[in-house]
Amino acid sequence: MRTRTLFTLVCTAAACALPLAGPASAADDVPVLTTGGTGGTPVAVGDVLTAQLASGTTATLYSSATGTSGVSCTSSQFTATVTDNPAAPGTATESLDAHSFDSSSCTSNVLGVRAVNSITVDNLPYTTSVTSDGTVTVAPASGAVQTTVRLSTLLGTITCVYQAPSLTGTASNDDNSITFTAQQFTKVSGSSLCFANGYFTAKYAPVTDGGAPVFVN
Structure with a gap:
């Protein structure tokens, strides 16, 4: 959406005071992405969309889909450039240019881990x-979505590299958010202290274009 790095994507905050219309039809020539509400002002190709973690939420990389052991961060953001915004119904595309995690906001409850040194989203940009x-x-254009986690442990610093073929999230007009839930990454290199799988969960909101919340039509 998140280092936007992992992922790239896409919106919350209070909606504009304009009343929201129903889903737009292709005949209306309303594009997939708009600001000001559904059926509102088209988001232009080349516009830069940004989002941070939804207020009061965390981004987590846990060792299992339903567990609570792993890494948690309270500060993450992404930046994406719109590359196509066709008429709805359709598919808009963006280039996820940056996705970052503030390591000073990250903690780990894994036994033996003393601190999270960094979390880096590699191989950007992503589509x-x-x-x-x-x-x-x-x-990714080729290969895999990749993130590198560096942890300070009782035995020294370890580097854990995780990959996923792609990530799938859900955009909501209720709070202009994009949510990723238990997206699985597999360890491709790193110490035996690195957990074998990482499950990424995060909610980014609001997704904005120049400060205006973005809606999906």
Whole structure:
């Protein structure tokens, strides 16, 4: 959406005071992404969308899909450039240019880990697609989505590298958010102290274009 790095994607905050229209139809020539409400002002190709973690939430990389052991961060953000915004219903595309995590906001409850030194989203930019039904997909041009986690442990610093073929999230107009839930990464290199799988969960909101919340049509 998040180092936007992992992922790339896409919106919350209070909506503008304009009343919201129903879903737009292709005949209206309303694009997939708008500001000011559904059916509002088209988001232009080349516009830069930004988002931080939704207020009061954390981004987590846990060792299992339903567990609570791993790494948690309270500060993360992403930046994406719109590359196509066709008429709805359709699929808008973006280039996820930056996705970062503030390591000073990150902690770990894994036994033996003393601190989170850094979390880096590698191999940017990624291609992000947003469909009219709210499905958000983050994928590399080739290879895999990759993130590198460096941890300070009782035995020294370890580096854990995780990959996923792609990430799938959900955009909501209720709070202009993009949510990723238990997206699985597999360890491709690192110490035996690194957990074998990492499950990424985060909610970014609001997604904005020049400060204006972005809606999906």
